[in-house]
Amino acid sequence: MSTKQSYIAEPLTGSCLCGSVSITIDNAHREVDVCHCTMCQTWGGSMYAGIEAGQFTITGQEHITAYPSSNWAERAFCSKCGSHLWYKFTPTGNRTFLAGLFDLPDEMAIKQQIFIDEKPHWFDLAQDSPKKTGAEIIEEAKAAGFSFD
Secondary structure, X not given: OOOOOOEEOOOEEEXXXXXXXXXXXXEEEXXXXXXXXXXXXXXXXXXXXXXXXXXXXXXXXHHEEEEEOOOOEEEEXXXXXXXXXXXXXXXXXXXXXXXXXXXXXXXXXXXXXXXXXXXXXXXXXXXXXXXXXXXXXXXXXXXXXXXXX
């Protein structure tokens, strides 16, 4: 019986479109988080797909612009080419990096889809995964001790 590692063993390196910003992630999770909130839709034209990692290094910091999109979140992009780089939950400092920046293994799965209640009706993801509304995500965060006031 084969058991999958929950992390990708080798470091993954990705970059923005112009190559000015490079991100290397270590201990990347084997699952992608998908967000359908209206902010992610406005930011990227559709859903956001992000990957978590235990550690990361970034080069080209001088080309990164971080935008505080809410009281609890920051979104970063390359100031030269506009490529989206990460979403950061500011109360914890946790980041997810744009999955599309990296050449990910074929066996990647969707961990969960969040803010599913804000997903546009014109598309659905083929892979079945846990689906949580915005209210459910906010309640989970509050139960973990976060405040959004």
